[in-house]
Amino acid sequence: MSATTVVAGAILSDDGRILLAQRAYPPELAGLWELPGGKVEPGETLADALVRELCEELNVRVEVGDRLAVAVTLESGLELIALRATIVDGTPTAAEHRMIEWVDAERLRALDQAGAVVPNDREWLPEILADLLER
Numbered sequence: 001m002s003a004t005t006v007v008a009g010a011i012l013s014d015d016g017r018i019l020l021a022q023r024a025y026p027p028e029l030a031g032l033w034e035l036p037g038g039k040v041e042p043g044e045t046l047a048d049a050l051v052r053e054l055c056e057e058l059n060v061r062v063e064v065g066d067r068l069a070v071a072v073t074l075e076s077g078l079e080l081i082a083l084r085a086t087i088v089d090g091t092p093t094a095a096e097h098r099m100i101e102w103v104d105a106e107r108l109r110a111l112d113q114a115g116a117v118v119p120n121d122r123e124w125l126p127e128i129l130a131d132l133l134e135r
Ligand code: C5P
Pocket: 006, 008, 034, 035, 036, 037, 038, 039, 078, 080, 118, 120, 121
C-alpha cells in the first residue's frame, strides 16, 4: 500500500449502529459526515494504517475485520478502501473531527437524503445499510 491509498473504518456496534465522523476541513467537505480514516503510509498494511488513524482520530483501539467490496477511485488518483472494525478499547472522541455520532440505518438514510454524507463515502452506503439491518 502507498500514500495514494486512503483507508476508512466501518466501525459497527453490536446494537446495529455505525460510527460516523463530521469533517472539520477542507471547507468544501466541512460539516459532512464520513467514515473516519486517512492515508496509508508507505510500508503499512491497510489494517496497520486503520488502527493508527483511528487511534489518532478517535482515541480508540480497534480490531480490524474484512473489507467492504466497493473501492472508490477519486479523480485525484487516491484510492479509498473501507474495512469493517470493532472497538476493543476506549470510548471514541472527536480528536480531529467536529463531532462523532453512532447512527442507525434510519439516521444514516436521513443524513444521506439531506446531502450530509461525504460524496465518496456514499458508495459504501448500500453495504453499510445491509450490515446494520442484519444485526
Ligand atoms: O481525512 P484525510 O483528509 O486525511 O483524507 C484524505 C482525503 O481522502 C480527503 O481529502 C478526502 O478526499 C478523502 N476521504 C474520503 N472519505 C473518507 C476519508 C477520506 O473521501 N472517509
